Amino acid sequence: MPVDEYSHLFSNGDVKIQYHLYGQGPALVFVHGHPDNEMTFSKQIDEFSKDHTVILPTLRGYPPSDVPLDPDAYDGNVMAGDLVALLDHLKIEKAIFAGGDVGGITVQKLDFLHPERLLGLVIFNTPILGTMMHLIHHDKEQQELTKYSLKYIKHNPGDEYDLDHVVRTITDPEYRAEIKEYLKNSPEGGMFYFFRKNFPAPPYGQNIDTSGMHYKMPCVVIWGMQEPYFSDKMLDGFYKWFDQSVRVVTLPQAGHWPWREDAPKVNRELRSWLKALETGQL
Template identity: 90%
Template sequence: MPIDEYSHYFSNGDVKIHYHLYGQGPALVLVHGHPDNEMTFSMQIEEFSKDHTLILPTLRGYPPSDVPLDPEAYDGNVMASDLVALLDHLKIEKAVFAGGDVGGITVQKLAFLHPERLSGLVIFNTPILGTMMHLIHHDPEQQELSKYSLKYIKHNPGDAYDVDFVCRTITDPEYRAEIKEYLQNSPEGGMFYFFRKNFPAPPYGQNIDTSGMRYKMPCVVIWGMQEPYFSDKMLDGFYKWFDQSVRVVVLPQAGHWPWREDARKVNYELRSWLTALESGQL
């Protein structure tokens, strides 16, 4: 069937947001990052729509969702509220949320603000936020790895930017070409405003209060070890942020997009964890 048959919209305030909806069963929400869109999770649709209500939202700032040109519209708390509005729209009390990159930050914000709406949390190659706040301010390696973000933070809507640079770590040439075309046909301002509002920037050396950055639901961290943006130190002492069970899966040959770069293993590991979660074993 044409993919448009799965395409829907909801609103959070005056912002209209797009999503795809598949299957029936417990709700599983997969949230994309930058520079992706919701179809980055195309390799998960068949597997998880068999027995889940699978929901793929397109974040604000990423067409066909609305692109408000106001930096405040991309505050992490505001973007987390979009996910609450999505659940309310679908009359779903709680769901498992999974996210990578920008989506990974957004689902973590949701977990901190509205833990009652999450039955579980999946973090794909995204900074564990409490650890990241320490590393970015005090670790020279992470500061070096994060230099790419400074261009994004300074970007204003309409400024020229290098699409090849933005897409450089997408390892699949065919998919990289698809995303380049998507970016070339999309306004970029909202995408970069997210970095301005949520990504730490110099002056570094600050001590950030991370006491609220705890996870109160069962979690799994799925991490491609060929990660180009975040230090391996992100996994050091990871357990201290988690109040319930946390499973960590490392994939030695995958990078920033493990759900695409090693989809078979990711689907297996995610299925294993979901089965344990939904049977009450976690």
């Protein structure tokens, strides 16, 4: 793995955020989710730093980045602003963004708000937001799958929570233990505030305006079919949300963390898509 001898910091307002930087070339930003941190993408660093500037930010709420204890600080639009601030800090006009889970929601928000800063978008096992707004409000199966989020939404800083339950779907025992230790030593309030601000909650049955939830640049969706949190219906009619090309890759043996659980295939598929994107073949 290329050596990043120390972490770097940038600020968005009064919130300081850590990031790691590897390689040279077009900017490729990987954005982690929950329960996780930026090094969840360690299996992508070697491959893509060969010819890209690989950037791994640590989201606000996840140490050593700042953890503001204000629910409004975790609005998806605010966190998308962190990614704009990162590009400004590095004097990068546009980048390719890839995200999973919380990071996947954040990069989608970035697309909706600041499409001029993206060259392309990679979505790993994260709800297609327009479809999710329908499923969570009208589909009993999806409501059942996302019951876990209700405790997160109600959580207040300092409340007790079950760490083993939080990390239960990380399939690699060694990595699960590593993340459990990281969470044990990190304040949890900001992480759960994200769910309060961004995740649909009861009362269900609402009809949400999804007209602004379209993707304005080439995209690839990489989806582990053993996904524990989201119904396969998330991929139904996916094409209607994408204004340019979209490629969908399904991995039968991977789950919520395909970039870790089936890293060789993910890297190969992502490399293929990047080549097509960067040579104007999409």
